[in-house]
Structure formats: structure tokens, C-alpha cells
Amino acid sequence: MVNLAIVGYGNVGRGVLAAIPRHPDMRLAAIFTRRPEVVRAEASDIPVFRLDEDPPGNINIDVAILCGGSKEDVPMQGPMFARRYSTVDSFDTHARIPEYFREMDETARRHGNVAIISAGWDPGIFSLERVLGNAFLPRSAGYTFWGPGVSQGHSDAARKVPGVLDARSYTYPIDDAIKAVREGKTPSFSRRQMHRRVVYVVARDGADKEAIRKAIAEMPHYFADYDTEVIFISRREMAEKHATYPHGGFVLTSGETAKSERAILEYRCQLASNPGFTGSVLVACARAAYRLRCSGQKGAFTMLDVPPALYSPHSPETLRRDYM
Amino acid sequence: MVNLAIVGYGNVGRGVLAAIPRHPDMRLAAIFTRRPEVVRAEASDIPVFRLDEDPPGNINIDVAILCGGSKEDVPMQGPMFARRYSTVDSFDTHARIPEYFREMDETARRHGNVAIISAGWDPGIFSLERVLGNAFLPRSAGYTFWGPGVSQGHSDAARKVPGVLDARSYTYPIDDAIKAVREGKTPSFSRRQMHRRVVYVVARDGADKEAIRKAIAEMPHYFADYDTEVIFISRREMAEKHATYPHGGFVLTSGETAKSERAILEYRCQLASNPGFTGSVLVACARAAYRLRCSGQKGAFTMLDVPPALYSPHSPETLRRDYM
Known part of the structure; x- marks a missing residue:
């Protein structure tokens, strides 16, 4: 058995669980979190620790799965945990x-993880x-299409527009663009030719909807380069119809x-739950990290560096007999 | 530069070239073949050798790509060449x-390849x-569909039916079966529910076409388990319309x-030339074999054991910057 720790108990942490x-x-051997009391209430049968806490000696951890955000959590928690665990x-x-x-490679190498x-x-x-x-x-020409699915970053950006109470941004690949590549064409697409966006918005009572629509659709980097549709819905419809995080995409x-x-x-994936699938991939990667470590390797790896059988x-033997 | 040898100059050998x-x-450093005179006439600027010949010292070979058939050539040539080269x-x-x-692992290990x-x-x-x-x-449930494409083994089988001068067998995946899986169903398919076959046949003058049709469609293992259509065509149509080897398929x-x-x-591939694509994959694998060897590894690997970056x-560094 490989003993895992979940670090950060948000959507991806729940996906790993x-x-x-x-x-x-x-x-699962332990959960590390910024809010131990909250997590203890939800996951009562698992030992829960603060991020900087050292678990007692009877708790054995082979691999820590870092489930926090890439903006602030992982850049800090990565080196912090790579000192202690794979x-x-x-x-x-x-x-x-x-x-x-580079930073993770240095830290992991130094600590034998x-x-x-x-x-x-x-x-x-x-990437693979x-x-x-x-x-x-x-x-060859390579193309990556994302969607249909919820983009967290774009939802967050739309949520910051004045008058917006809640927002959920969906990315859709343009079907005709995928069709053209599948049929053997190799065009140079603009951003607008590859993806479109639909943003569901709950507006504050009495807010200027036209101003919100304009502020979202013309937002540089996030929406201006795409055909963006803004649809106003009720808080209840948001809760009922947009509570999950589907995603997917294509690599051609x-x-x-x-x-x-x-x-x-x-290559195509269709995922009813983006954090759920990410969690499942991370667990398979933890198995690979454990095996790499057991075979004497150390340092940082991406999925490009890992022999797939791991x-x-x-x-x-089973893989050669049943999967080749 | 990695110095390659092609072993066996058929369709896949030409694909590698x-x-x-x-x-x-x-x-390309050398070609090994059973018929050196014939190959020399076609590939005049490349040193050509018999299979058992030792090239002179000025010809450096890092990796030999074995391009012969799996029935008789590779089982014999594999161990023979793994003694001399990667x-x-x-x-x-x-x-x-x-x-x-097992046999290749033992031989390659013993000879440091x-x-x-x-x-x-x-x-x-x-497989990957x-x-x-x-x-x-x-x-999960896993499905492999093949086609549309030419099946060499099935073409050969149809060609052995009395009265048949030439035959080309195409495999088609059943669209509705792929659609069902893509939509989230996980049925247990029979063979007939996953693939159908179409065989183009040039018959000898005066041959009993109905007997040929029956002999092909009812042939056990090859055609009996599938809906098989037999279409009689002229020698000229065979030469004009069925001279290439397209193939492809799906892993779901x-x-x-x-x-x-x-x-x-x-995962899906659509290949205008099956031996051409196989050749291209084999060359990328030769790069991986060379790098594995240079890093001190030896023995047999499948693509399940190779870190993809190789x-x-x-x-x-480029892969992490541009492909991740």
C-alpha cells in the first residue's frame, strides 16, 4: 500500500479523496490544511494536520498530493513539502x-525525494x-482545443465586474475548426476561430445589465479576443444548473x-468533473512517484519524464500480456 | 546524429526510409536485406549488406530498425541483431x-544493448x-476499434481462396458503437457489433463468384464473425484504387x-499510409533506444517503459517551456 497525504482540501483535494x-x-494517511477544524468536521475518520505540522511517528506518508491553487498555494507548498515527502x-x-x-528539482534532489x-x-x-x-x-501542425467546460479563471474574472454577484464562464471549441483539422487541413487559427465563450451571470438587483455585458465581453485577455455571449440568470438557476465543473478538450x-x-x-477527453478527473490522475501519478523513489530516483519530473507503466x-508482465 | 540501419526492405522499411x-x-547508415542486389538497384547511395554480414569498420550503426514480418522475420532477426546493436x-x-x-531482454542485456x-x-x-x-x-471499460483501413492479414487470407487472383480486405469500425461509447454507454459488444469488413476481389476468369463470396464470408476467425461484403473488381481497378495502405482506429x-x-x-489516428506512419514511429523509438543506451540502460523495453520525452x-528544457 502507498500512503498518501492530501495537502489542501478544496475541489481537487475532494477529487483525490x-x-x-x-x-x-x-x-489516505493524512490531510494537511489551513483550516484543520473545518476539515475535521467533514472528514472525521482521517488524521488532519496544519500545513506546518509534523505528524506523529505512527503516521507514515509516502507521497503528498498538493491540491492547492497554482497562484499562491503550490509555489509555496511545493518546496515546503518536497523537503519532507515525495x-x-x-x-x-x-x-x-x-x-x-528548477526549484522543485533542487529541493527534491537535496532531500532524496x-x-x-x-x-x-x-x-x-x-502535454504528453x-x-x-x-x-x-x-x-506537423499541433492544435489544442478546450471545452466544452467551465473555466475557473474566466469565471473569477467575470465575477469581479461591478454589479456581478456570481458568474460561470464556459469555453466551447468551435466545431468547424476541429472538423477542418480532422479533415486534413492545417490552418493558422485566430483565438476567435478556435473557441467561443458563454458567461452565465447573476446580477445585483437593479444593476445595469448592458454595462455588465459590455464590461465582460470587452475584457482584454479574458474575453475580448473571443465571441462572448453573456446570459443573465437567477441565483437559483445558477445553483441548480451550474454547480458542477465539467471540462474536456482535444489535442490534434x-x-x-x-x-x-x-x-x-x-486525443480527446470529456470530463463530467474536472477536479474529479484531475484527482484521479494525481493518484496514478502518486503511484509513479512512489515507484520512482523506490527505484532510487530523485528530483523533479513532469509526465513527459515518467515511464507510462509506472x-x-x-x-x-500483466501489461505486456493484456494491454499490448 | 544517430546512425540507423534498416533491416528488411519491404513496406515498413520504405516507411522508415x-x-x-x-x-x-x-x-541512415546501412540497409540489411535478404536481397542485396535488388535493394542496391533501388537505393544506390546507401551501403547494403546481407543479414549476416558484418559491415566494415567505417560504418557506424547505433540502432537497427527491424522492418520484417512478425511471423517469420522478426522472431529470428530480433535476437540476431540485438547481439550486435540496439x-x-x-x-x-x-x-x-x-x-x-523475454528472449530480447536476455539477449540485449547480455550484449549491453x-x-x-x-x-x-x-x-x-x-497499447500506451x-x-x-x-x-x-x-x-473503467476499454474499447479498441480499428479502421477504416486495409488489413494485411485478412487480405492474405482472402487471397488463398481458390479462384481469387488478388484481394484487399478493409476493416470498418461500426459508427453507432463508437457513438454509444462516446455518449457514455459501456456495452459489451460482440465482434460483429464493433467491426465490419469489405473485401475487394479480382477473380480468375470463369471462377464461381458465388462460391468465392461464400468461402470468404464464412471463413472462420477471419470473416465469419463479422458482416462481410465481397465486391468483385477488375485487376485494373485493384491497381488504381487499392494500391495504398490506409489505416487507423480508436482507443476509448x-x-x-x-x-x-x-x-x-x-485516442484516434487516421493514417493515409500505415507503413509510413509505423516507419515514423519506429524512427522516434530509435531516438529513445539510443538515449536509453547512452544513459547506461540495457535490455528490452516496450513503449510502456519509455519516458515519452525520449x-x-x-x-x-524546450519541452517544459513549449509543450507543457
């Missing part, structure tokens, strides 16, 4: 991955599929293996 | 992979996707991350 019983060789995280600020990798960073579906599985596509089809690679011999590779509960 | 110039760090092959007799792995076996798209990439799907979604994994939270993963021409 839900995933663990489905992985027969994994058990770690897995889903750090997803793409531009800062090289820098975070393994740290798998930026795991999940994107970054993570999608982008690299495989480019390696198997050199000089289109190239030629010889003159006019096209090859098109496509994610599987099955033995190499 | 076409792929090499697209991989900037790869060069190797890559596309051995695809699924039931015999465990046994072939790396042997990546059973690479390509299936076995190979599809089956394992990842099962690891990320435990207790459908599971739950929590009660009624479904997650569906899908297939890529890009450095780990």
Missing part, C-alpha cells in the same frame, strides 16, 4: 513551469499528447509521413 | 509478445493509451471519477 478507493493499492502537484501556470521545475509537477490533464496528459504527436509526426496533430500521405492524431496498478 | 529525413538528428521493431503478434520480450519491441501504433501507441486510460480511470476508455461523474478518454528531438 473520491479517487483513492478506486485505486486498490492506495490509502510530492505530486497540478501546478498549471504554464509560463512559470520551467522556473517551478521525487516530485512530479504539473500533472493532470492540461498540463499533464495533453502534444509531445508524442510532434515526435511521431515531425514538421496533423502531418505527413510522405508527400501527400497525411496522418492525423487526435502509473498502472498492474505488473509489467 | 521516407521518415528519416524528417527527423533532423537521424541518418534495436527497434514492430513485432505485432500480440499473443507472443511476453515470450518475445537496448531493444524496444512491439513499437508502432498497435501494438505501440494504442489503453494503459493510461486504465490507470487514470480505474474500473469510459469510467467514472465519482458516482455518476463520467469521464471518457479517446522520443522527442527537443531538449527537456
